[in-house]
Amino acid sequence: MPSAAVLKVLVVDDQNSVRQMTRMTLEQIGIRHIHEAENGKAAMDTASLQPLDLIISDFNMPEMDGLALLRAVRGHPAARKVPFILLTGRGDRELVVKAAQAGANNYLIKPFNADILRQKIEQVMGKLS
Amino acid sequence: MASLEQLKLTFFDECSEALQQIEAGLTDIREGAGGEDTINAVFRSVHSVKGGAGIFGFDGLVSFAHVFETVLDAMRSGKLAATPDVVDVLLPANDVLTDLVGMSRSGEAIPPDLGSESRAALEHLLHGSGAEGDAGDAAAAPADFEGLDFMPVRIDDFDNGDDGAEASYRIVFRPKPELLQKANEPLYIVRELRKLGELDLVAECDRLPPLAELEHDRPYIGWTGTLKTSAKREQIDEVFEFVVDDCELTIEKLGTTSDAPTDPSPVKEIAETAAPPLQPAMPAAGHPTEAEARNGAANAGAARAAAAAPPRATAAKAAPVGATTTRVELEKIDRVVNMVGELVIAQAMLGQVVHTLPEDVSGRLTQVLDEVVHHTRELKDSVMSMRAQAVNAVFQRMPRLVRELATKTAKKVRLEMAGENTEVDRSIIERLGDPLTHIIRNSIDHGIEAPADRAAIGKPEEGTIRLSAEHRGGRIVIEIKDDGAGINSERVLKKAKDRGLVNADATLSDDEINNLIFLPGFSTAEKVSDISGRGVGMDVVRRNIQDVGGRISLKSDRGRGMTIQLALPLTLAVMDGMVIRVGVETYVMPMSAIVECLRPPASDIHNLIGTPGMLKLRGNLVPLVQLCELLDISSTATASDERVVIITDAGEGARFGILVDELCGHQQVVVKSIEESYGSVPGIAGATILGNGRVAFILDVEKLSDIASSRNGQAELAVTRIASRG
Numbered sequence: 007m008p009s010a011a012v013l014k015v016l017v018v019d020d021q022n023s024v025r026q027m028t029r030m031t032l033e034q035i036g037i038r039h040i041h042e043a044e045n046g047k048a049a050m051d052t053a054s055l056q057p058l059d060l061i062i063s064d065f066n067m068p069e070m071d072g073l074a075l076l077r078a079v080r081g082h083p084a085a086r087k088v089p090f091i092l093l094t095g096r097g098d099r100e101l102v103v104k105a106a107q108a109g110a111n112n113y114l115i116k117p118f119n120a121d122i123l124r125q126k127i128e129q130v131m132g133k134l135s
Numbered sequence: 136m137a138s139l140e141q142l143k144l145t146f147f148d149e150c151s152e153a154l155q156q157i158e159a160g161l162t163d164i165r166e167g168a169g170g171e172d173t174i175n176a177v178f179r180s181v182h183s184v185k186g187g188a189g190i191f192g193f194d195g196l197v198s199f200a201h202v203f204e205t206v207l208d209a210m211r212s213g214k215l216a217a218t219p220d221v222v223d224v225l226l227p228a229n230d231v232l233t234d235l236v237g238m239s240r241s242g243e244a245i246p247p248d249l250g251s252e253s254r255a256a257l258e259h260l261l262h263g264s265g266a267e268g269d270a271g272d273a274a275a276a277p278a279d280f281e282g283l284d285f286m287p288v289r290i291d292d293f294d295n296g297d298d299g300a301e302a303s304y305r306i307v308f309r310p311k312p313e314l315l316q317k318a319n320e321p322l323y324i325v326r327e328l329r330k331l332g333e334l335d336l337v338a339e340c341d342r343l344p345p346l347a348e349l350e351h352d353r354p355y356i357g358w359t360g361t362l363k364t365s366a367k368r369e370q371i372d373e374v375f376e377f378v379v380d381d382c383e384l385t386i387e388k389l390g391t392t393s394d395a396p397t398d399p400s401p402v403k404e405i406a407e408t409a410a411p412p413l414q415p416a417m418p419a420a421g422h423p424t425e426a427e428a429r430n431g432a433a434n435a436g437a438a439r440a441a442a443a444a445p446p447r448a449t450a451a452k453a454a455p456v457g458a459t460t461t462r463v464e465l466e467k468i469d470r471v472v473n474m475v476g477e478l479v480i481a482q483a484m485l486g487q488v489v490h491t492l493p494e495d496v497s498g499r500l501t502q503v504l505d506e507v508v509h510h511t512r513e514l515k516d517s518v519m520s521m522r523a524q525a526v527n528a529v530f531q532r533m534p535r536l537v538r539e540l541a542t543k544t545a546k547k548v549r550l551e552m553a554g555e556n557t558e559v560d561r562s563i564i565e566r567l568g569d570p571l572t573h574i575i576r577n578s579i580d581h582g583i584e585a586p587a588d589r590a591a592i593g594k595p596e597e598g599t600i601r602l603s604a605e606h607r608g609g610r611i612v613i614e615i616k617d618d619g620a621g622i623n624s625e626r627v628l629k630k631a632k633d634r635g636l637v638n639a640d641a642t643l644s645d646d647e648i649n650n651l652i653f654l655p656g657f658s659t660a661e662k663v664s665d666i667s668g669r670g671v672g673m674d675v676v677r678r679n680i681q682d683v684g685g686r687i688s689l690k691s692d693r694g695r696g697m698t699i700q701l702a703l704p705l706t707l708a709v710m711d712g713m714v715i716r717v718g719v720e721t722y723v724m725p726m727s728a729i730v731e732c733l734r735p736p737a738s739d740i741h742n743l744i745g746t747p748g749m750l751k752l753r754g755n756l757v758p759l760v761q762l763c764e765l766l767d768i769s770s771t772a773t774a775s776d777e778r779v780v781i782i783t784d785a786g787e788g789a790r791f792g793i794l795v796d797e798l799c800g801h802q803q804v805v806v807k808s809i810e811e812s813y814g815s816v817p818g819i820a821g822a823t824i825l826g827n828g829r830v831a832f833i834l835d836v837e838k839l840s841d842i843a844s845s846r847n848g849q850a851e852l853a854v855t856r857i858a859s860r861g
Contacts, residue, residue, distance in 0.1 A: 021146070
């Protein structure tokens with residue numbers, strides 16, 4: 007049973023407001039170690055520098071998009087096993103399918119609240135304490 | 136800490152930026168300048184608006200942005216060509232998006248039909264082009280993907296790479312009326328169940344009554360089927376935890392299926408019976424968590440390249456290399472600006488103290504003080520440049536305006552722009568949009584002739600409007616120049632006389648006549664047209680410009696075109712001023728209004744009856760204004776040749792002299808508004824605190840000349856006044 011307080015989560019989104027909102031929601035469920043990156047490239051930099059427990063990433067970003075990030079993560083020796091939750095909008099169904107095929111562990115639809123976020127994380131990580 | 140409200144503000148700031156980029160990008164595409172990158176950038180901007188709107192729960196915005204995005208996606212993937220016709224649908228769509236963002240920001244209710252026309256046009260593009268798109272279903276789209284069974288991959292499963300022991304369960308689930316009465320939703324339960332594994336349910340519709348007998352609060356449908364899952368029995372039970380007493384429920388284990396072939400993809404489409412529309416999930420709860428020592432939304436992790444108004448050429452692309460930016464709340468910068476203001480005052484005070492010291496002590500101090508003055512000035516400039524924004528923020532709206540107006544008036548107009556990157560204070564940028572729009576409207580409506588008329592007089596059919604900005608002498612000068620017909624001075628004069636704006640027998644120079652159009656109540660249009668005749672005249676434009684301490688002037692060359700020039704201060708907070716004394720009072724006059732100062736011999740001042748005098752200056756007569764009389768204070772200067780005359784430039788070529796007792800020196804002053812506390816005082820632009828701690832008023836030179844002329848109504852000044860309206 008992973009403890010929320012020790013989980014290290016990376017939030018990737020090119021929009022500051024979305025990152026902050028996600029951060030706030032993560033904090034509501036007790037997650038305290040939150041890294042942020044504004045695109046896939048920055049996320050890979052973070053992911054290769056430190057151990058992460060979870061990546062929550064948007065899809066459409068400049069530089070390196072979510073799908074490219076997911077593939078890069080899955081191909082990275084150290085980050086290969088980090089669970090990946092895709093952040094998506096309504097109607098992006100095709101992307102969800104693509105992401106699932108590329109190895110995403112779950113998806114999260116905007117808008118989401120703390121309950122949904124917890125549920126999605128727990129589906130991937132097991133129950134949080 | 137970041138509260139939800141702050142986050143929303145951040146989001147709306149991002150939106151403003153995105154909207155600007157969309158506009159700029161679309162304009163580039165329209166002009167054939169945008170490549171694939173531009174379309175991508177526009178797409179991303181719309182997507183960002185949609186994404187953010189989604190997370191903050193602005194559903195109307197999401198729904199419209201979605202259609203918009205779908206069209207752009209079709210363009211991106213080459214299914215839809217980026218023709219001008221298409222862009223002409225997208226530009227109004229961006230207006231709708233702008234409106235929606237505005238309404239979401241102000242919390243206004245969004246009328247359901249808002250943008251329906253634009254939306255229909257967008258959808259038409261999609262269908263017309265054959266580009267597939269599910270644009271229409273966005274509004275009705277549920278907060279989860281119907282029928283898409285994305286099986287979350289458990290991390291421990293993922294770890295060892297196999298799916299673990301799976302078991303199949305037979306599930307029978309028939310809700311009872313009580314279930315609905317307790318506000319439970321069977322579909323949610325089905326969906327929860329599906330999250331545990333591979334679910335294959337069949338709806339039992341046999342209990343459905345004929346439509347007439349259907350009661351909305353009774354559950355008629357039940358489900359039977361199998362669930363293939365690695366989840367434990369307890370987890371399945373948990374799904375039904377709250378409804379177990381209100382339904383008929385069977386969960387039976389069928390045996391492990393670990394030998395069953397597993398689908399390589401965790402995604403599987405499954406059929407589901409009619410799904411009622413579902414409430415989208417609530418936006419993240421409005422309880423800001425109590426924060427650790429972390430910065431607010433504005434700067435936490437805000438390394439995002441956020442050039443507030445990137446240069447036009449790069450607007451739709453990534454910020455130029457090396458120009459890393461950070462997002463700072465305007466309020467924070469304003470606080471720094473204020474502090475710099477206080478510093479300027481404190482420094483002036485220090486200067487006064489130093490002057491009273493004996494020479495041997497003050498010598499060294501003065502040296503150091505000079506250094507401080509120098510640094511303060513640099514500090515001020517740096518802070519001001521933080522608030523500065525390229526005029527492009529306003530300019531970029533103009534190409535479209537010109538295009539639309541040209542279409543409407545059936546004229547051919549080309550817009551040239553120069554100096555878009557010239558920077559000026561944000562507060563000025565904000566107030567530049569309306570005047571510029573109005574001037575350009577006027578130009579196209581009244582200035583530029585119809586193509587046939589132009590051809591007849593040997594001009595190219597296409598008219599040209601040139602919009603330029605540059606820094607000149609501590610001001611920003613914006614010029615709008617067209618090659619149209621110019622001002623018809625006879626008509627203007629006649630109109631002005633008809634309306635009693637000038638005396639019927641007045642003789643005025645061409646320049647004076649041209650400046651008449653700035654008078655309130657003047658409209659040159661023969662008939663009120665759809666475009667510029669909306670009751671807002673050039674007088675309003677002039678007032679807008681004057682309100683920010685700017686000047687507007689006009690030059691017209693009959694038949695060749697006309698030029699309107701706006702000269703604006705770079706900032707409104709700190710300015711260079713000349714401290715003057717009249718009697719016992721001290722005032723500050725903006726340096727920008729001063730042309731020269733002199734102490735003329737009494738013989739050069741000619742007294743005309745009923746006037747304070749005329750000064751003979753290098754062969755020209757310049758009307759004089761007695762500041763002491765205007766402000767009703769007594770002068771201490773005994774002889775007129777002790778007085779100083781400040782020649783001011785209230786407008787194009789219209790000069791007049793202000794008589795004061797003494798010039799006390801030039802210094803930077805911090806402008807403090809008095810309007811908030813005292814309302815608008817004619818002749819006074821604001822107040823400042825001097826080095827000696829006293830408050831001094833800053834004079835509004837232009838208004839002073841108005842007051843002077845209205846007091847004595849003398850012909851010369853009236854002319855000056857009219858001319859000075861330029």
